[in-house]
Amino acid sequence: MQDPLVIAGREFRSRLIVGTGKYPSFETMREAIVASGTEMVTVALQRVDLDAPGESILDFLPEDVLLLPNTAGARTAEEAIRLARLARAGGLPDWIKLEVIPDPRYLLPDPVETLRAAQELVADGFTVLPYVLPDPVLAKRLEAAGCATVMPLAAPIGSGRGLKLRHTIEILVEQADVPIVVDAGLGAPSHAAECLELGADAVLVNTAIALAEDPVEMARAFRLGVEAGRAARLAGVIEESETARASSPVEGLVRS
Amino acid sequence: MRLVVNGRERELEDAPTVAALLERLGLQGRYALVERNGEPVDRADYEEVELEEGDRLVVARPVAGG
Numbered sequence: 001m002q003d004p005l006v007i008a009g010r011e012f013r014s015r016l017i018v019g020t021g022k023y024p025s026f027e028t029m030r031e032a033i034v035a036s037g038t039e040m041v042t043v044a045l046q047r048v049d050l051d052a053p054g055e056s057i058l059d060f061l062p063e064d065v066l067l068l069p070n071t072a073g074a075r076t077a078e079e080a081i082r083l084a085r086l087a088r089a090g091g092l093p094d095w096i097k098l099e100v101i102p103d104p105r106y107l108l109p110d111p112v113e114t115l116r117a118a119q120e121l122v123a124d125g126f127t128v129l130p131y132v133l134p135d136p137v138l139a140k141r142l143e144a145a146g147c148a149t150v151m152p153l154a155a156p157i158g159s160g161r162g163l164k165l166r167h168t169i170e171i172l173v174e175q176a177d178v179p180i181v182v183d184a185g186l187g188a189p190s191h192a193a194e195c196l197e198l199g200a201d202a203v204l205v206n207t208a209i210a211l212a213e214d215p216v217e218m219a220r221a222f223r224l225g226v227e228a229g230r231a232a233r234l235a236g237v238i239e240e241s242e243t244a245r246a247s248s249p250v251e252g253l254v255r256s
Numbered sequence: 257m258r259l260v261v262n263g264r265e266r267e268l269e270d271a272p273t274v275a276a277l278l279e280r281l282g283l284q285g286r287y288a289l290v291e292r293n294g295e296p297v298d299r300a301d302y303e304e305v306e307l308e309e310g311d312r313l314v315v316a317r318p319v320a321g322g
Contacts, residue, residue, distance in 0.1 A: 019321065019322030020320045020321060020322070021320045021321045021322040022320070022322075023320065026320075029320070042321060042322055043318040043319065043320070043321055044318070044319050044320065044321025044322075045289065045316050045317070045318060045319070045321075046316060046317065046319040047262045047263075047314060047315065047316050048262065048283065048288065048315045048316060048317050050261065050262060050264075050281055050282075050315070053282070053283065053286065056286060056287055056317065056318075057318055057319055057320055058287050058318060067318070069318065070321055070322070072321050072322070082291075082294075082296075085296045086289050086291055086296045086314075086316060087289065087318075088296070089289070089290075089296035089297060089298045089299065090287075090288070090289030090290065090296070090297075090299055090316075091287075091289075091299040092289070092318065157322070184322075204322075206322035207322070
């Protein structure tokens, strides 16, 4: 495989991870997942409504994508650990998107609880992908705890505002020994391209695809954005300059 | 036998195992994650784990999420 994304020893061709929430239907979700080219999708866990179980998302997910259960709803380390163990016991992968979110307004993760849960889950054999604010010190602590990635948010979940926290994400990228996956806040494929250009290893996108007018076409657009950004990173983006640098000859001009 | 399933009391006859409970709940063949008295139950053990009077169970599943 050429230029694979490697997480915990597993190779992925695609650098786009897709969330499964908020699609108008499971059929559209499935089509969007296929169009995105992704090889990993997130799912949440929820109690079954025993009066109306309804359709199962698993019947609509392509078989060759890796399921990444998340710990959405957890407000403490204990709640997150409980969800991860429930998922694994029930036969889901032992990969876990660790999110510990006490605040419903901005949905910002709790760094202390996240680190605590990460330490315990790694010790328990999980492959842990923690969702965090892009704090470079916290990122190194999570790496030291044995996390498989660090997943900083670009802007608040679902906000579509793009790479608002660019500066500290650049520091994470510069210092990282594990893949950096920008997760949350991206609104357009150009945002995804920007993440890959600055050296992020992958992005995780949900709302920007699911709530687009045409989610399937937007999934394809994000695929292209991610591919463009990665190609640009490998090609080497030019240094910015304060002044102009002529692209055409400045001597021997016809006018003289 | 009286059980609490997803926060609601249920009177179930002849549901000695987790697998039998899932069947009584109409969830046979569906992907269900089960927690019994706060401890996750391994899928491989659904047929073996015997339920007891007063057990508290959570039956969950994967759903759409980011």
